Amino acid sequence: MLSCPNCKGKDLGKxxxxxxxxxxxxxxxxxxxxxxxxxxxxxxxxxxxxxNDLFIEDSGVQI
Structure with missing residues (x-):
């Protein structure tokens, strides 16, 4: 299931x-x-x- 890359919360909207x-x-x-x-x-x-400079690396952030 998808989660927020910052707070790891599941309360997301598309x-x-x-x-x-x-x-x-x-x-x-x-x-x-x-x-x-x-x-x-x-x-x-x-x-x-x-x-992006805080969350994205060369390989990306896994969700």
Whole structure:
């Protein structure tokens, strides 16, 4: 089962084909097969700030 790469929570919403939103820590992330490929923090104004430098390595984050 899919879990948040940040808080490991299961309370996720699907916002796109391979995009999800975590209701626990308010981040959006995209997956490709079994790896997280993009992670964003949703700001108060609705804009997104990349968190890839914190979560994405060369091999990706396993979910």
């Amino acid at each position: 916002i796109g084909t391979r995009q999800f939103y975590c209701w626990g820590c308010f981040i959006e992330f995209a997956v490709d097969e079994e790896k997280v490929v993009d992670v964003y923090q949703v700001e108060e104004d609705g804009s997104l700030s990349s968190l």
